[in-house]
Amino acid sequence: MISGEAVKMKKNISKIKGIIPFPDKNRIDFKGPLPLYRQIKDLILEQVHSECWDFEEAMPSENELAAAFSVSVGTIKKAFAELVHEGVLVRRQGRGTFIARPSFNRSFIRFFRFAGGEVTENEIPASRVINMEITPPTEGVREVLRLEPGERVIYMKRLRLLRDIPLALEDLYLPEKRFAGFEKMDISHELLYPIYAKDFGVPILWADEYLEPRQANEEAAFHLSINVGDPIMRIERIAHTYRDEPVEYRIGLGRGDRFRYHLVLR
Amino acid sequence: MISGEAVKMKKNISKIKGIIPFPDKNRIDFKGPLPLYRQIKDLILEQVHSECWDFEEAMPSENELAAAFSVSVGTIKKAFAELVHEGVLVRRQGRGTFIARPSFNRSFIRFFRFAGGEVTENEIPASRVINMEITPPTEGVREVLRLEPGERVIYMKRLRLLRDIPLALEDLYLPEKRFAGFEKMDISHELLYPIYAKDFGVPILWADEYLEPRQANEEAAFHLSINVGDPIMRIERIAHTYRDEPVEYRIGLGRGDRFRYHLVLR
DNA sequence: CAGTGGTCTAGACCACAAG
């Protein structure tokens, strides 16, 4: 499933093992206007986001941190509580406090519906790779991914299918720097975001998405088995990792007759 | 702007004024497995959602509630804190705790872009009402709005424009029961959700939205000044108020060349 | 069993708003 090259890449990722080191106690300002729990929260957040921690990594306990910072346990509790609310940490009674598994549970598939109208969940869409190459980026891609001059991208064109029915045609751009070796992997039956996280240490934390109605051009019509001019949904996505850095750019063209995008506004 | 009829409706809305009454102290179970702060939170939530409170309504203070429930102030703080996180309450230092203004800041307009690509914010789109009538609902509308047999709906078809450019054609359905008098109002330069809240006591709290790419039919093409077959975005929205009750159903058809839907996935 | 987080108390002191 993963080539030898890719496995080697995986080992090169520097993950800090064991317990997360204590933040620097001396950086706490007891007299300033910023509350203690806020300062402590920021210090922890800085540590968590500055490195590629393994998910499920253990934090020091409440008592340890309280002692280290010379504050009350309640103050640590409050800092932790906010980080839990923000999805950064997870607390488990009797066990400890851990770094939350970055979850991004928008599977591409949940936006599709089938003829009957039923939404298909839990089904893994298959991918048929049409093109995969390493290439200099176009100006637009360079800007979106904030690439240095000379940096190249891994470019993939693939068709996504469910039950052998083509659903969407996708162009995908990844910075070569972060994803070297990706082009040699077999991703035909895998979801990409778990691969980014597991094999390249790049969890996807959030994404911008732009939707526009369009009509199929010749290429899209051919691959999606529809007619030129049929309605399609153009989905542009910019996915981000730690520090809001963009790491993936995709442009999908979804079959209009099978596409239904559902969202909840709050 | 508002007809006499509509003003009369407004006065009929029963809003509880002054300070929110204390929840029933006797409903607290000090021995059960459910934490005290959780029980108190649920009681408050029940009160807030059961009636049409004015926004900005004052809650009893921490000390008063702590005394009323015979619990510590910290317990009340924790209950309040969670409700603040959920957007139900707002706390203001030195003043008190208040019911949060139900905010639903998705203005229709923010999803459009203009030729240059600039997004237009803060501009109020105009409406041109094409049809407005009170009618028995179709089966589909009846189901979506969960209407009793015999209940009628206010049906409106309108064109939405920005800078005199038609952007979207909209069908809108409201239950006559809640919105009696709406059909006599002039809504050509107003946003609807503030009207629902202010004049009918029905704040919109959240909405389901479904997007599909389509091609313009004759009617849409005519009103949107495009050609039959041009791409359009079909936007179906079901808007909800307290207790997740659906109170508005709209089906919009947006001009494809001016429509760009942006969302952030987390 | 020892150690973890979860709940709860009863205080203290502060910053802020309003009369």
Place this chain on the structure above:
DNA sequence: TTGTGGTCTAGACCACTGG
């Protein structure tokens, strides 16, 4: 000045986990 919420402390007791 009074009352509000915001922060912080130093405890207590509990429920859960793991060895």
